[in-house]
Amino acid sequence: MADPAVSVWGVDHHRTPVDIRERFALGVEAAGALAERLSGLPGVGEAVVLSTCNRLECYIGGAVDRPLVTALIAEGQGIDAALIDRHSYWHAGRDGIRHLFRVVGGLESLVLGEDQIVRQVKSAYEWSLSHRLTGPLLNPLFQRALSVGKVVRTDTALGRHKLSVASVAVDLARHIHGDLGDARLLVIGAGEIAEVAVKYLIEQGVRHIGIVNRSQERASALAESAGARSYPWSELSLALASHDIVVSSTSAPHHVVSEADVRGIARRGRRSLLFIDLAVPRDIDPRVAHLSDVYLYN
Numbered sequence: 001m002a003d004p005a006v007s008v009w010g011v012d013h014h015r016t017p018v019d020i021r022e023r024f025a026l027g028v029e030a031a032g033a034l035a036e037r038l039s040g041l042p043g044v045g046e047a048v049v050l051s052t053c054n055r056l057e058c059y060i061g062g063a064v065d066r067p068l069v070t071a072l073i074a075e076g077q078g079i080d081a082a083l084i085d086r087h088s089y090w091h092a093g094r095d096g097i098r099h100l101f102r103v104v105g106g107l108e109s110l111v112l113g114e115d116q117i118v119r120q121v122k123s124a125y126e127w128s129l130s131h132r133l134t135g136p137l138l139n140p141l142f143q144r145a146l147s148v149g150k151v152v153r154t155d156t157a158l159g160r161h162k163l164s165v166a167s168v169a170v171d172l173a174r175h176i177h178g179d180l181g182d183a184r185l186l187v188i189g190a191g192e193i194a195e196v197a198v199k200y201l202i203e204q205g206v207r208h209i210g211i212v213n214r215s216q217e218r219a220s221a222l223a224e225s226a227g228a229r230s231y232p233w234s235e236l237s238l239a240l241a242s243h244d245i246v247v248s249s250t251s252a253p254h255h256v257v258s259e260a261d262v263r264g265i266a267r268r269g270r271r272s273l274l275f276i277d278l279a280v281p282r283d284i285d286p287r288v289a290h291l292s293d294v295y296l297y298n
């Protein structure tokens with residue numbers, strides 16, 4: 001039996017360094033535009049683009065060769081095709097189908113079994129479905145994969161613990177910093193990852209939480225629900241100076257905390273400053289790791 005005409009092109013945290021991967025970070029509109037371009041390739045009629053902090057994957061329904069897909073992505077992202085080939089992967093036919101099921105099941109995630117990926121895959125599929133970019137190849141595939149993803153969470157050991165990148169980040173902070181009860185933690189961002197991080201921080205007994213976000217309304221709403229303090233974006237430097245641990249997860253296309261920002265902070269005898277950067281593209285300038293008493297994990 002011939003392989004189904006389904007292919008997957010992708011970059012992810014397993015195979016692609018973060019400094020390369022962040023160049024492929026796409027918002028909802030850009031991911032949708034890529035899906036539309038892919039569906040217009042010769043021999044292709046269907047496409048779904050999945051873009052998360054740790055992966056960009058293109059699921060393609062139709063007969064197409066990898067070089068054609070690589071050339072389209074290279075042109076759209078302004079990245080050399082040879083560089084893309086070195087850091088990307090390609091699964092065709094049954095291998096592509098198997099890969100989707102592994103992704104939805106959480107087996108390809110940075111945190112094994114995390115459940116956010118199911119919502120992310122569903123959102124990507126529903127976008128293409130609503131824009132008529134799916135059909136007899138991808139519709140049954142994604143519907144079945146999402147159904148199996150739910151079974152994985154309810155009927156296997158992977159679903160026993162609600163893990164996420166944010167929860168593991170808090171565990172890392174506790175491992176490095178020790179007891180978090182008296183620590184002052186700052187969350188930069190107010191999206192889904194930030195919400196999960198704040199919830200987990202509270203569950204771990206953290207009493208001093210600050211939240212800063214470009215949208216003051218969203219920061220205030222999250223802070224109010226968590227009994228935390230919100231800061232206006234203009235007071236980011238002040239917030240950094242008064243906290244011990246910073247968890248950052250914005251969708252900004254550039255660094256939101258620079259080396260100069262951190263170097264200029266007067267610590268005044270406080271403990272060392274720990275940054276945990278969950279964003280792609282990265283929020284924290286990697287050069288801060290070279291500063292005295294500053295530690296960065298991304």
